[in-house]
Amino acid sequence: MTNVALIVLDTLRKDYFDKHFDWLSGTRFENAWSTSHWTASAHASMFTGKYPSELPVNKKNEFFPATEPSLIEQLAKNGYRTRGFTSNIYMSSNFNFDKGFDELEVSWRVKQIPNEDTFNWGAFISKHQDDGPSRYVKALYQCLTDDSDTVPSLKYGAKMKLNDLGVISHEDEGSKRALEYVRKSNFDADGEFLFLNLMEAHAPYDPPEEYKTVERPEINKRRPSLTGGYDDPEWPRTAYDDAVRYQSDMYEKIFRAVREDFDVVITVADHGEMLGEDGAWLHWLGIRPEVSHVPLCISGDVDIPDPESVASLVDVHATVADIANLDVSSPRGASLLRSTNRDARLVEYRGLAQRRREVVEKVGGDPDEYDRDCYGIAEKKYHYETLDGFVGDKEWQQKLSELVESFDFEAASSDGVSDSVVEHLEDLGYA
Known part of the structure; x- marks a missing residue:
């Protein structure tokens, strides 16, 4: 059995990955895309091989469905020991994403949430x-x-x-603790799956002092996408760059430790980040390429026949299954280890969570302006809808509409989360 690790560098933009991660060995997919603009939807695609709204997991329902088989469960049923560490509350028992893990450690942020x-x-x-x-x-x-x-x-x-x-x-958002976790774990020679979610690039952009060239920006109180941004937009951009530099240094240590026990390591981001483009910040609004274009690198002794083709997070499910020799269905994805003519891949924006609507109303905005669906389609190029219109080749606008109509997207509803979880999400800019 092949030991395989899936490591998500949460909120890492592709251009900042290219800038700071030149040390990372492996095959890079330059034309790789998320399926969504935020964590839960993106991970749901990686764990199921489906688009988020097929499950559905989107801003109207943030929980992993209880009846949906997870990649982690499928690995466990086929003899893998499944372990992980997460810095992100969404990838925890609070949202049902712990399904199938034999062991899932959490960062201090997740631990501090009261019962x-x-x-x-x-x-x-x-x-x-x-x-x-x-x-x-x-x-x-x-x-x-x-x-x-x-x-x-x-x-x-x-x-x-x-x-x-x-x-x-x-000291950080969890990478030091993740490194300790990897180093202390006694991984078997075969049959191990490891998942990590590392949040250093995520707001509040607060790396250790020795990495800071600017003070931590005010992300949540300012509501920058709704209130005109920053007088000095280089302030949050520099803070983000500082955080990514720290993430790179820490991940280099984590990656080397993981490679000692794992045959294949898949490094990917779940989504990127807006840093003032079109006046938008963070990643709650829209699916511009700054959010949807993601780094994806496969390291290890595997053949990658077609790294120039379009790739998507929806393909991660089939890729891990292929590496682990699992006989499971990946409805929308295809293994990146196979020579195949991968077709266009979909990206979703499905409006606002209720608590985000309340934030928009609080600052005097109209939530209906943002609470709409937008879709993108990635092939050789990326074509996408915005709240103001379509960006891309016009011939793809109709193809995008036809693709969306071909899917059986379920309506989503959620029972909501506790006040303590909402408070935690506010600290990270999710509300």
Whole structure:
């Protein structure tokens, strides 16, 4: 059995990958594309070989479907030991993406989310901002008198306050912990699958001090895509570059450690990032190539017959299955290890989550302006819809419409997530 690792460098733009990851050996796919503009949808494609809205996993439903077989489950059923580390809350039990893992470690950000029996200090204090310092006394009283588990709640509140004061600090978004995890794990000689999600390139662009050439930008409070951006747009761009430089240095160490035990390593980003293009920031709005064009590199002793052809995250499922010799269906994808005439690949933008609609309304915008569907199609070129029109060769506009109409995209709905999870997502710019 071939040991295979799938490592996702979350939110890493293709151009910044080219700039900072020249050390990474392997076969690179220059024409590789995500299936979406954000984490859960993109990973859902990699784990199923389907487009997100076929499941559906999109901004109307952020959870991996309970009845949908996952690549991780399929590997486990075929004798693989499945292990992973995630820095991203979406790739955790909070959203059902832990299905099939024998072991899934999480970063400090995910660990700090309280369970349902813990008093949610952050949500209470946020709702009582106008009360001044007395809000902390009110929060303490509420914590002691409601049905919360008192001792864990008090510990959680103390930890939050120490975090705010800088007494407790975290060196990075999880890459150091991921490196420790890889180094301490005793991987077998064969039959191992490893998944990593590393978040250093993701907002809040806050690498260790020695990598910072600018201060951490105000991402969430400013709502830059909705409020006109930054007076100095080079500030967040430089901060992003600092974060990617750190990610590159850390990933070089992680990659070398992984290669000691794994025959094949697939390195990929789930999506990119907007850095002011068309006035947009982060990755919640649209599917411009800065968001949808992703790095993809396969390292190891495998033959890659056609790296110049279009590739997509929807092909990762079939590729891992091919490497692991699994007899599973990949409905939309094709193995990148096979010589095949891969056709055009779809990219989706399916509007806004409800909490994002509320953010738009809060700053005086019209959420319906952004809560619409847009699609892109990648072949030799990339052609895509925006909220303002179509970009690309006009002959592909009709082909794109026909492709979308050919799919049985399900309507999506979600039961929502807890206040503590929403608070965590806000810290990362997701709400």
